[in-house]
Amino acid sequence: MLKKNNKNTKxxxxxxxxxxxxxxxxxxxxxxxxxxxxxxxxxxxxxYFLESNLQKAIKIxxxxxxxxxxxxxxxxxxxxxxKFCILNKKNNNNMSxxxxxxxxxxASSTTIIEPHxxxxxxxxxxxxxxxxxxxxxxxxxDLLKVGYDVTVYESLHSIGGVLRYGIPEFRLPKKILERExxxxxxxxxxxxxxxxxxxxKSLQELFDDGYKSIFIATGAGLPVLPKxxxxxxxxxxxxxxxxxxxxxxxxxxxxxxxxPIYKGKNVVVIGGGNTxxxxxxxxxxxxxxxxxxxxxKSENEMSARKExxxxxxxxxxEFITLTELVKFIGDENGxxxxxxxxKNKIIMSINSNEKQFxxxxxxxxxxxxxxxxxxxxxxxxxxxxxxxxxxxxxSLGYVIIDDNFxxxxxxxxxxxxxxxxxxxxxxxxxxxxxxKAIVKFIC
Amino acid sequence: xxxxxxxxxxxxxxxxxxxxxxxxxxxxxxxxxIIFRINSMGERIPITIVETKPEKGLVRIIFxxxxxSTFQLASLNKGDYIRDFLGPLGNPTKIKKYGNVVVIGGGIGxxxxxxxxxxxxxxxxxxxxxxxxxxKNLLILESELRQYSDSIFFATNDGSYGIKGFVTDILKDIxxxxxxxxxxxxxxxxxxxxxxxFTKKKCIKTIxxxxxxxxxxxxxxxxxxxxxxxxxxxxxxxxxEFDAHSVNWNELYFRLESFKYSEKISLDRFKQHxxxxxxxxx
Numbered sequence: 001m002l003k004k005n006n007k008n009t010k011x012x013x014x015x016x017x018x019x020x021x022x023x024x025x026x027x028x029x030x031x032x033x034x035x036x037x038x039x040x041x042x043x044x045x046x047x048y049f050l051e052s053n054l055q056k057a058i059k060i061x062x063x064x065x066x067x068x069x070x071x072x073x074x075x076x077x078x079x080x081x082x083k084f085c086i087l088n089k090k091n092n093n094n095m096s097x098x099x100x101x102x103x104x105x106x107a108s109s110t111t112i113i114e115p116h117x118x119x120x121x122x123x124x125x126x127x128x129x130x131x132x133x134x135x136x137x138x139x140x141x142d143l144l145k146v147g148y149d150v151t152v153y154e155s156l157h158s159i160g161g162v163l164r165y166g167i168p169e170f171r172l173p174k175k176i177l178e179r180e181x182x183x184x185x186x187x188x189x190x191x192x193x194x195x196x197x198x199x200x201k202s203l204q205e206l207f208d209d210g211y212k213s214i215f216i217a218t219g220a221g222l223p224v225l226p227k228x229x230x231x232x233x234x235x236x237x238x239x240x241x242x243x244x245x246x247x248x249x250x251x252x253x254x255x256x257x258x259x260p261i262y263k264g265k266n267v268v269v270i271g272g273g274n275t276x277x278x279x280x281x282x283x284x285x286x287x288x289x290x291x292x293x294x295x296x297k298s299e300n301e302m303s304a305r306k307e308x309x310x311x312x313x314x315x316x317x318e319f320i321t322l323t324e325l326v327k328f329i330g331d332e333n334g335x336x337x338x339x340x341x342x343k344n345k346i347i348m349s350i351n352s353n354e355k356q357f358x359x360x361x362x363x364x365x366x367x368x369x370x371x372x373x374x375x376x377x378x379x380x381x382x383x384x385x386x387x388x389x390x391x392x393x394x395s396l397g398y399v400i401i402d403d404n405f406x407x408x409x410x411x412x413x414x415x416x417x418x419x420x421x422x423x424x425x426x427x428x429x430x431x432x433x434x435x436k437a438i439v440k441f442i443c
Numbered sequence: 444x445x446x447x448x449x450x451x452x453x454x455x456x457x458x459x460x461x462x463x464x465x466x467x468x469x470x471x472x473x474x475x476x477i478i479f480r481i482n483s484m485g486e487r488i489p490i491t492i493v494e495t496k497p498e499k500g501l502v503r504i505i506f507x508x509x510x511x512s513t514f515q516l517a518s519l520n521k522g523d524y525i526r527d528f529l530g531p532l533g534n535p536t537k538i539k540k541y542g543n544v545v546v547i548g549g550g551i552g553x554x555x556x557x558x559x560x561x562x563x564x565x566x567x568x569x570x571x572x573x574x575x576x577x578x579k580n581l582l583i584l585e586s587e588l589r590q591y592s593d594s595i596f597f598a599t600n601d602g603s604y605g606i607k608g609f610v611t612d613i614l615k616d617i618x619x620x621x622x623x624x625x626x627x628x629x630x631x632x633x634x635x636x637x638x639x640x641f642t643k644k645k646c647i648k649t650i651x652x653x654x655x656x657x658x659x660x661x662x663x664x665x666x667x668x669x670x671x672x673x674x675x676x677x678x679x680x681x682x683x684e685f686d687a688h689s690v691n692w693n694e695l696y697f698r699l700e701s702f703k704y705s706e707k708i709s710l711d712r713f714k715q716h717x718x719x720x721x722x723x724x725x
Binding site for chain 1: 484527530531662691701
């Protein structure tokens with residue numbers, strides 16, 4: 001069972017939110033909007049919130065953002081809207097309006113179903129969405145609103161993509177995701193599970209089935225491995241494998257659920273992004289007390305949210321920075337028993353004032369461990385080429401799109417991580433633009 | 444939901460099912476596999492496609508009761524449904540005219556060779572099949588394999604059918620008498636490794652189909668990774684077939700053992716729950 005629940009996502013109180021909203025200066029030229037990847041009119045929704053007009057506030061948010069409950073939680077606001085908040089410049093850091101919390105509060109306090117949409121005259125135009133993650137569901141929402149007949153294809157047994165299998169419960173409660181999915185179902189979304197487009201069906205077969213346009217939103221896919229000696233020893237997991245076992249397969253409830261999970265005594269997580277932080281906090285919650293997070297640069301360079309880093313430390317994750325993996329060491333049964341690391345030092349480059357990280361010769365050392373989680377990023381799934389031979393990809397395997405999010409095949413669009421996005425909000429932003437382009441293509 | 448349309452016990456604790464999954468039946472090719480999950484609390488288990496009947500929407504699978512999920516699958520009956528059935532997964536077998544082809548199946552791995560043998564035969568290869576099992580009651584698909592082979596040999600550990608010995612004993616004999624162009628082997632790691640070591644010495648190209656632990660089967664997790672020619676590969680998207688001489692067999696063997704303890708807990712619990720303790724026949 002989950003042990004440490006204290007730092008789970010909680011709904012802020014109305015009192016807290018009113019204090020935050022009152023801080024907003026209602027700038028004439030709001031820098032926060034420029035910091036938002038999807039340009040939500042932040043001061044406007046705050047204004048309506050202060051006037052107790054939640055319906056108008058949510059309407060403003062929803063003009064640009066289909067899933068504000070989700071983005072309110074998972075967006076790195078401190079690098080986006082909140083970073084540009086004028087209050088940050090006036091005072092010292094961290095004085096900005098809590099925009100993310102306000103967004104989440106407003107969205108979770110309002111009913112999100114838009115009743116007039118359900119009765120909307122359905123146009124007999126079939127659209128296929130491949131993948132049910134943030135990009136796929138965002139595009140689905142917008143196309144349902146137009147009145148199209150939208151079908152989402154998902155290879156796994158459950159929809160949501162990375163929102164389902166990647167982001168853990170304590171950060172994004174599944175009931176929030178369920179609420180959004182149920183809303184989409186009410187709007188008429190069709191779901192086809194256990195269907196791997198490219199293997200089960202080709203793009204051509206989808207067109208033959210009568211789909212007028214297809215949106216590829218399959219996500220990034222394969223976990224990056226360090227390509228060093230011993231990386232396939234037992235109990236070295238990709239963060240994807242670890243999180244899929246926990247979040248999708250409920251292995252923390254083993255043996256009531258069938259999928260097992262290994263519980264190490266000394267767990268090492270490698271990486272500095274949100275996934276590394278999520279993995280380390282998840283393993284702590286499964287009852288492991290000794291968790292080290294190892295990162296090759298310094299904490300400042302971590303791409304993870306500051307909030308996550310703060311909570312991880314608070315919950316007991318030991319941070320070991322400026323330390324780089326050299327190799328894995330196994331025992332006679334093929335299980336990992338230690339990692340060899342080397343210390344890095346920061347060198348300021350004279351010309352560009354950029355930080356560089358160099359190995360300190362002779363600083364190699366051994367860290368004992370019996371379970372390693374690798375959170376080193378993702379790269380595109382090679383099975384993308386199975387969708388169609390006519391889909392153009394770049395040298396790394398990302399799908400190439402034009403300014404209208406269309407791929408090299410007419411009527412086939414793509415967005416999200418598979419075209420090179422990296423955050424949930426970027427994926428949602430691209431999907432919204434792609435939905436517009438799809439409507440234009442159909443008309 | 445996917446219906447079990449046919450169920451037969453074709454060997455000791457070995458079952459032959461046909462599942463109604465029309466999309467999979469239409470698209471599957473030789474050498475591919477599916478992943479099934481029995482119910483909402485189930486695990487995802489990969490299993491080779493034996494054959495398909497696209498006109499009826501049926502996919503045939505053969506499995507042996509080994510772990511919790513296969514025991515549970517065997518406890519279901521004709522007319523029952525399983526919750527998830529994803530496929531076809533993995534790259535299809537490259538069907539080519541090689542000439543003399545030896546196809547080796549060991550244990551439940553024999554289920555994986557039928558579709559390959561059919562396709563190789565169809566385009567004019569000479570097919571020599573070698574089947575190995577612990578004992579006669581574990582031998583499957585004999586009559587079907589005979590239809591598609593030019594010659595067929597059997598080896599059992601106890602000598603209850605064919606020669607007493609291993610598939611490699613037969614393979615050595617075949618190679619000494621014939622020019623063999625390619626060997627295909629599907630079976631337990633220990634068998635595939637032994638075949639590979641022998642054919643490597645003889646410089647005979649050998650393809651194996653690997654059966655690691657899998658989770659999503661679509662490239663997300665990397666549970667199924669193996670080292671091939673010094674590089675990490677994902678069996679689900681890069682395989683399941685690889686050049687046998689380049690596979691790191693010891694690593695694969697260890698990786699298959701990595702959840703052994705949990706697997707035993709799960710199986711024991713299931714058997715207790717079912718109220719029957721299945722005593723293994725020796």
